[in-house]
Amino acid sequence: MTTQEAIEAAVTRLAEAQQSGVPCEPVRDLIGTDDLPAAYAVQQGLVQARLAAGAVVVGRKIGATSKAVQDQLGVDQPDFGYLLDEMDVSAAAQPGGAPISMASLLQPRVEAEVAFRLGKDLDLPEDEITLDAVRDAVAVAIPSLEIVDSRIAGWQIKFTDTVADCASSALFVVGTDEKTLDEINPIDVEMSLTINGEVKSSGNGAACLGDPLEALRWLAVQSARFGDPLRAGQLILSGALGPFVPFAAGDDVVATISGFAPLSVKFGS
Numbered sequence: 001m002t003t004q005e006a007i008e009a010a011v012t013r014l015a016e017a018q019q020s021g022v023p024c025e026p027v028r029d030l031i032g033t034d035d036l037p038a039a040y041a042v043q044q045g046l047v048q049a050r051l052a053a054g055a056v057v058v059g060r061k062i063g064a065t066s067k068a069v070q071d072q073l074g075v076d077q078p079d080f081g082y083l084l085d086e087m088d089v090s091a092a093a094q095p096g097g098a099p100i101s102m103a104s105l106l107q108p109r110v111e112a113e114v115a116f117r118l119g120k121d122l123d124l125p126e127d128e129i130t131l132d133a134v135r136d137a138v139a140v141a142i143p144s145l146e147i148v149d150s151r152i153a154g155w156q157i158k159f160t161d162t163v164a165d166c167a168s169s170a171l172f173v174v175g176t177d178e179k180t181l182d183e184i185n186p187i188d189v190e191m192s193l194t195i196n197g198e199v200k201s202s203g204n205g206a207a208c209l210g211d212p213l214e215a216l217r218w219l220a221v222q223s224a225r226f227g228d229p230l231r232a233g234q235l236i237l238s239g240a241l242g243p244f245v246p247f248a249a250g251d252d253v254v255a256t257i258s259g260f261a262p263l264s265v266k267f268g269s
Contacts, residue, residue, distance in 0.1 A: 002038035006030040011045035023153035026161045042164035059083040063167040065239025081167030092265045099268030108149045111240035112255035115144035122220040123229040134217045140178035143260040147171040177261040184259040186212035191241040203242025212238040
């Protein structure tokens with residue numbers, strides 16, 4: 001069992017990497033490769049520090065939902081992290097929006113996915129968190145980009161490393177073209193992501209745990225188990241529809257998800 005001292009040491013290592021901009025060694029030497037409660041305890045330590053500094057939780061993200069991303073990361077199951085208001089750079093996608101600053105990023109990648117805004121709480125007994133219940137809780141689906149990042153050098157991570165590192169999260173962008181689930185079926189969408197006009201990633205809704213709504217159901221179950229159920233108004237990034245890809249300052253990134261207007265951003269320095 002991982003000690004509290006080891007958990008705190010992992011929190012410090014990851015926090016210092018973010019603050020310094022210098023990626024660190026993995027934290028699995030401190031918390032092991034199988035102790036998920038310890039990994040999520042590290043994540044909570046990092047999140048709580050940001051909340052204490054004034055950040056606000058606005059939702060969750062689901063990571064490693066597609067086989068392509070699992071293969072990229074060398075993991076075999078999804079994980080989740082928290083979305084904070086300070087991670088939201090959606091203004092960059094608006095007409096005349098400023099480029100997204102890369103100042104806080106260490107070794108970022110970008111991926112396209114379907115996001116959900118919840119209209120109802122998903123505070124239910126686990127056996128009642130069905131696909132129908134999840135569908136009923138969704139207010140709208142929204143196209144999104146997630147800028148993932150790793151504080152761990154060279155993305156040399158195992159599962160507990162990425163969980164501890166806030167599910168390798170950094171920034172996110174959501175569009176304004178919101179659709180109800182009567183207007184769009186997330187499992188049927190097709191995605192293409194271009195950088196400077198060249199297709200770099202593609203995929204579909206079925207690549208996300210078989211259905212983005214199934215990914216949301218999985219998250220609702222995990223959140224209930226952790227005693228922090230999903231709430232009305234929260235934004236949920238359901239997971240990548242295809243491989244994540246690197247980008248550089250000055251790049252133009254466009255995510256086209258069928259049924260939605262394209263989502264475009266530019267990265268600055």
